[in-house]
Amino acid sequence: EPLSNLDAKLRAQMRTEIAKLHKRLGTTFIYVTHDQTEAMTMADRIVVMKDGFIQQVDTPQNLYERPVNEFVAGFMGSPQMNFLDAVLGKDGAQYTLTFGKTTVKIPQSKTEGTSLDEYIGKTVTFGVRPEDVHDEPQFLAKSQDSLATADVEVTELMGAEIYLYLNCEGNSLTARVDPASTAKPGDKANIALDMMKCHIFDKDTELAILN
Numbered sequence: 001e002p003l004s005n006l007d008a009k010l011r012a013q014m015r016t017e018i019a020k021l022h023k024r025l026g027t028t029f030i031y032v033t034h035d036q037t038e039a040m041t042m043a044d045r046i047v048v049m050k051d052g053f054i055q056q057v058d059t060p061q062n063l064y065e066r067p068v069n070e071f072v073a074g075f076m077g078s079p080q081m082n083f084l085d086a087v088l089g090k091d092g093a094q095y096t097l098t099f100g101k102t103t104v105k106i107p108q109s110k111t112e113g114t115s116l117d118e119y120i121g122k123t124v125t126f127g128v129r130p131e132d133v134h135d136e137p138q139f140l141a142k143s144q145d146s147l148a149t150a151d152v153e154v155t156e157l158m159g160a161e162i163y164l165y166l167n168c169e170g171n172s173l174t175a176r177v178d179p180a181s182t183a184k185p186g187d188k189a190n191i192a193l194d195m196m197k198c199h200i201f202d203k204d205t206e207l208a209i210l211n
Helices: 007-025 036-042 061-064 070-075 135-143
Strands: 046-050 053-058 082-091 093-098 102-105 123-128 147-157 162-167 169-179 189-193 200-201 206-211
Touching: 007 189, 036 061, 036 135, 036 162, 046 070, 053 061, 053 070, 070 123, 070 200, 082 169, 102 147, 135 189, 162 200
Parallel strands: none
Antiparallel strands: 046 053, 082 093, 082 123, 093 102, 123 200, 147 162, 147 189, 162 169, 200 206
């Protein structure tokens, strides 16, 4: 990890310089790191390993959007993906996820060509990334099938965005929202989950069953 001892600003500069060098030389680089940001920003392809075993080999985009298992999903992205225990159900032709007293619907276009029937009535792991948890009024208005209520515990202003640390039905949830958000600790916030971008994992094997 050649960049691990550099400060944040210099680390970002060096990532850019290494990427330029890679492009200029036109040869294969093998770069080993525990920092997913370095892997995501510098690599054409990433090999994700756990306990000495390869979990997935793919492009940064595919690793982020279509992780093969819960480990890869949690490793790629910062803040990491939110994971909740939920019970899979079905309302007509539409699958649903229930956690606590909240039920959200998975769009049919998301599950088209995929059968999740063997998991109906079972607990699965529901994954949703922080940027897919919204508190913007315009998103709430068009997301009636994926609304939830959460207690705001901590807020972090990052400049271009705000991180909300929420308690939703006893689950810890992180949201990455617009800096115009007025949420503050102690508030009860209405949130909408972008179910087109949700992930579902088998509770026992931790393998992805829907991306």
